Amino acid sequence: MKKTMYILMAALLGILLAACGESSGSEETAGSGETSAEKGGGSGEAALDLSRMRVVIGSTSTGGDTYQNAEAVSRYAEDILNTNMQVDAVGGVQAFDALSSASNDGSTVMFFHDMAYLGVEYGSFDQSNKLENYTIGPMVSTNPGNAFLASADAPYDSMAESAEWLSSNPNEEITVAIQAGGVSEIVFNGYYLWVQEEYGEEVSNRIKAYVTGSQQDKDQALWDDNADIIHGSIGANNQYTKDGVEDQVKMKFLGITAGERVEGFDIPTLAEQGITVGGEEFTFDKEFFFLLPKDVNENVVTALDNAVSQVVENEDYQSDLNNNAYTPNYMPSDEAEEYLLDKRETMRSIIERAPDLNNIAQ
Amino acid sequence: MPMFEVLTPLSVLLCLFGVLIGIIMGSIPGMTATMAIAIFLPATYALDMINSIGLLIGLYVGGISGGMVPAVLLNIPGTPSSLCTTFDGYPMTQNGEGEKALKVGITASIIGGFVSLSILFFFAPVLASFAIDFSAVDKFLIVVFALTVIASISKGSLLGGVFSGVLGVFISLIGRFPDNNQIRLVPPGFEQELVYGFSLLPVLIGLFAIGQNLQESEEGLVAASHQKIDLAKNKAKQFKFRIFKGQFVNTVRSSIIGTFVGMLPGVGGSAASITSYSQAKNFSKNPEKLGKGEPEGMIASESANNGLIGGALVPLLSLGIPGDSTTAILVGAFLLQGIEVGPLFITTNPDLWSGIVFALVIANIAMFIMMFFSIKYFAKIVYIPKHIIFPIIMLMCVVGSYAINNGVMFDVWTLLLFGLVGYIFPKVGIQIAPFLIGFILGTQGEKYFIDSLKGSGGDLTVFFTDGPLAIGLWVVIIVSVVYAVIDNRRTKKAESAS
Numbered sequence: 001m002k003k004t005m006y007i008l009m010a011a012l013l014g015i016l017l018a019a020c021g022e023s024s025g026s027e028e029t030a031g032s033g034e035t036s037a038e039k040g041g042g043s044g045e046a047a048l049d050l051s052r053m054r055v056v057i058g059s060t061s062t063g064g065d066t067y068q069n070a071e072a073v074s075r076y077a078e079d080i081l082n083t084n085m086q087v088d089a090v091g092g093v094q095a096f097d098a099l100s101s102a103s104n105d106g107s108t109v110m111f112f113h114d115m116a117y118l119g120v121e122y123g124s125f126d127q128s129n130k131l132e133n134y135t136i137g138p139m140v141s142t143n144p145g146n147a148f149l150a151s152a153d154a155p156y157d158s159m160a161e162s163a164e165w166l167s168s169n170p171n172e173e174i175t176v177a178i179q180a181g182g183v184s185e186i187v188f189n190g191y192y193l194w195v196q197e198e199y200g201e202e203v204s205n206r207i208k209a210y211v212t213g214s215q216q217d218k219d220q221a222l223w224d225d226n227a228d229i230i231h232g233s234i235g236a237n238n239q240y241t242k243d244g245v246e247d248q249v250k251m252k253f254l255g256i257t258a259g260e261r262v263e264g265f266d267i268p269t270l271a272e273q274g275i276t277v278g279g280e281e282f283t284f285d286k287e288f289f290f291l292l293p294k295d296v297n298e299n300v301v302t303a304l305d306n307a308v309s310q311v312v313e314n315e316d317y318q319s320d321l322n323n324n325a326y327t328p329n330y331m332p333s334d335e336a337e338e339y340l341l342d343k344r345e346t347m348r349s350i351i352e353r354a355p356d357l358n359n360i361a362q
Numbered sequence: 363m364p365m366f367e368v369l370t371p372l373s374v375l376l377c378l379f380g381v382l383i384g385i386i387m388g389s390i391p392g393m394t395a396t397m398a399i400a401i402f403l404p405a406t407y408a409l410d411m412i413n414s415i416g417l418l419i420g421l422y423v424g425g426i427s428g429g430m431v432p433a434v435l436l437n438i439p440g441t442p443s444s445l446c447t448t449f450d451g452y453p454m455t456q457n458g459e460g461e462k463a464l465k466v467g468i469t470a471s472i473i474g475g476f477v478s479l480s481i482l483f484f485f486a487p488v489l490a491s492f493a494i495d496f497s498a499v500d501k502f503l504i505v506v507f508a509l510t511v512i513a514s515i516s517k518g519s520l521l522g523g524v525f526s527g528v529l530g531v532f533i534s535l536i537g538r539f540p541d542n543n544q545i546r547l548v549p550p551g552f553e554q555e556l557v558y559g560f561s562l563l564p565v566l567i568g569l570f571a572i573g574q575n576l577q578e579s580e581e582g583l584v585a586a587s588h589q590k591i592d593l594a595k596n597k598a599k600q601f602k603f604r605i606f607k608g609q610f611v612n613t614v615r616s617s618i619i620g621t622f623v624g625m626l627p628g629v630g631g632s633a634a635s636i637t638s639y640s641q642a643k644n645f646s647k648n649p650e651k652l653g654k655g656e657p658e659g660m661i662a663s664e665s666a667n668n669g670l671i672g673g674a675l676v677p678l679l680s681l682g683i684p685g686d687s688t689t690a691i692l693v694g695a696f697l698l699q700g701i702e703v704g705p706l707f708i709t710t711n712p713d714l715w716s717g718i719v720f721a722l723v724i725a726n727i728a729m730f731i732m733m734f735f736s737i738k739y740f741a742k743i744v745y746i747p748k749h750i751i752f753p754i755i756m757l758m759c760v761v762g763s764y765a766i767n768n769g770v771m772f773d774v775w776t777l778l779l780f781g782l783v784g785y786i787f788p789k790v791g792i793q794i795a796p797f798l799i800g801f802i803l804g805t806q807g808e809k810y811f812i813d814s815l816k817g818s819g820g821d822l823t824v825f826f827t828d829g830p831l832a833i834g835l836w837v838v839i840i841v842s843v844v845y846a847v848i849d850n851r852r853t854k855k856a857e858s859a860s
Binding site: 123211324 | 400403404407491494497498540541542543553554557558627681682683684690691693694697698700702703704705706707709767768769770809813816817819
């Protein structure tokens with residue numbers, strides 16, 4: 001009996017440790033050797049001398065667009081890099097924390113989107129996490145589906161019409177459900193500033209924010225009549241806009257924030273609707289990129305650049321992204337750095353002029 | 363649609379494998395069904411959807427069910443939804459009825475599983491619409507209703523129990539307030555670590571496992587009395603299906619409560635078993651016996667936490683809204699395969715819908731067979747000497763805590779801190795279970811309280827004027843509290859008389 005018990009315990013511990021290794025991908029097991037290009041099995045300059053690369057992402061969800069984009073690029077890049085890439089959904093603060101203390105061999109990298117710098121600008125992340133304190137890696141993909149939605153029976157069909165409606169109905173208010181401190185707040189700010197510039201403060205003062213959390217919370221706010229418009233995305237909300245959906249939950253798109261329309265969807269962009277901020281068309285593409293430790297070995301950056309450039313050419317990868325209306329959007333590290341710093345400047349100027357959420361939140 | 367036209371032999375095998383791994387992981391303190399699914403999620407990409415579903419449903423059912431094993435045998439809830447299982451399961455083990463308690467739990471689990479499956483199969487679309495009609499006010503009141511269990515389970519002192527619960531709520535609010543990203547209640551220097559507050563799992567297993575480990579270590583290496591009981595000679599302590607005679611109403615009511623609460627997005631599985639346990643105590647003919655080793659309490663908790671599986675799948679498959687954290691990961695599995703889960707899922711994916719239902723049938727039956735016939739071996743865990751089992755538990759807890767958020771070391775410190783708290787609290791009269799219930803439900807209560815006020819423009823009367831559902835919930839809350847107070851007085855009188 002005792003023997004059986006010991007065997008059982010040993011088996012349990014084995015499974016436990018295997019499971020832990022699977023889910024955590026600790027740095028200790030990530031290999032400590034120097035990175036080297038030109039290692040067998042991989043693809044030329046893209047190979048790394050690492051047994052495992054931990055990809056921490058700025059979201060705790062494994063159902064969101066960050067995880068899907070990270071998982072897809074990792075699945076295709078690991079063969080090219082000749083390593084195992086493990087995506088860990090640890091959340092923004094923990095991901096920055098992991099990256100700050102990571103070694104320079106590329107065993108821990110971060111994958112995130114524009115929230116990485118918007119969070120710092122809005123105060124969700126500490127200033128120590130500003131882009132300058134990390135090495136910006138390659139840009140990988142875009143979720144062009146950032147959108148605004150309303151109930152199917154709303155008296156307007158676009159964001160521009162919603163402002164027109166508000167202007168014609170001086171006793172009405174429009175409440176927009178957003179999440180504070182990220183992509184959803186910046187696109188709300190863009191809309192708010194446009195209404196302010198176009199229709200004056202009398203109208204913009206009647207736009208309120210319903211600040212809440214996840215996409216599910218925003219959807220529920222719409223169904224509860226606590227919000228008139230919600231921030232959402234094609235991927236998450238298209239299901240509620242189809243024919244056959246019950247009136248109780250049916251939604252309609254009022255516009256997407258991307259620069260161009262998304263193929264297969266008849267949804268106008270905000271720019272098409274004439275929405276501008278400071279005289280410039282207001283567009284916002286949610287873009288996904290790698291962040292690496294500040295002092296990361298140059299070989300890692302080169303290898304990652306090469307790997308991502310090969311992945312985005314892979315038709316299977318493209319097809320996987322298209323399944324969820326994402327698009328490949330490769331930009332090598334040096335270009336991505338310049339591009340993101342410029343984009344941050346533009347967004348910073350919007351944030352500086354935007355109203356304080358504390359003053360307009362319900 | 364015939365089962366084997368939908369399910370492939372591989373999907374059935376993967377389902378069985380999932381149940382086995384789920385049971386094992388659920389049995390390990392700190393490992394949960396959510397974690398089991400998250401670990402296997404990347405592997406599903408290599409499988410087609412129907413095979414993935416077999417595996418994931420198996421892991422889900424196995425993981426939830428496995429949580430009862432350490433709850434009963436070691437007084438450590440394997441998963442948060444097994445918390446109420448410890449209330450009667452562990453006293454049964456101390457009474458030499460560990461195997462019996464587990465078999466009661468397993469039988470209640472399969473009944474709960476099938477009740478919720480039937481509700482899912484026959485009423486999913488209708489109930490999903492009903493579930494989203496629940497406003498923030500209604501959800502807040504359900505959380506308050508679940509909190510009233512604190513009054514029922516307070517041992518010795520009602521006031522002490524309420525204090526412990528409020529303390530739990532207070533600790534749960536530490537961290538960032540998501541609406542304005544302000545950090546609150548965080549000691550200086552811990553802003554980075556406590557930005558998301560304390561994680562539930564390390565707190566849970568710290569309070570129970572580590573706290574108890576320290577407590578028993580203090581008593582030395584003496585074998586506990588229940589470790590000396592010889593089960594073979596004591597037929598009264600063996601399981602018989604007769605135990606369920608007279609428990610029909612309790613089993614069905616608890617299964618329905620589990621399904622219903624599981625159906626409400628964001629309310630969660632822990633609230634399901636807590637609410638159900640509370641009701642079992644309120645309606646029991648012998649409420650004073652619950653918490654002291656009554657199969658009735660085991661039945662309430664276990665049928666409810668397996669009931670929540672079907673419940674959580676109702677809004678997921680009918681509306682694309684995950685009912686709990688585990689189904690949120692299932693959404694990821696669907697998306698990885700390019701399948702949109704939403705209001706048209708059932709009509710546009712009839713094969714997949716049937717596959718999910720059949721996988722749930724197989725997983726529940728497999729769970730029952732695997733656990734019922736092997737549990738006598740699991741039950742022997744209680745005979746392992748303390749000097750062997752304690753270090754193993756400690757190791758499992760540390761590893762589980764480290765892995766729960768994908769490798770955050772602060773979670774291990776949380777485990778150890780709350781282990782110390784779990785050791786000290788009982789010594790100063792603060793009760794662990796009410797504290798934990800407050801901690802589990804605190805953030806949910808706050809969220810729905812704030813959401814209610816946002817929706818009403820800050821008008822507090824909304825909690826009484828939201829509609830007939832809110833009035834109904836107030837009535838059951840008041841009845842539950844009044845009943846608990848009367849019960850508490852009755853128990854005190856009986857104690858002083860004896």
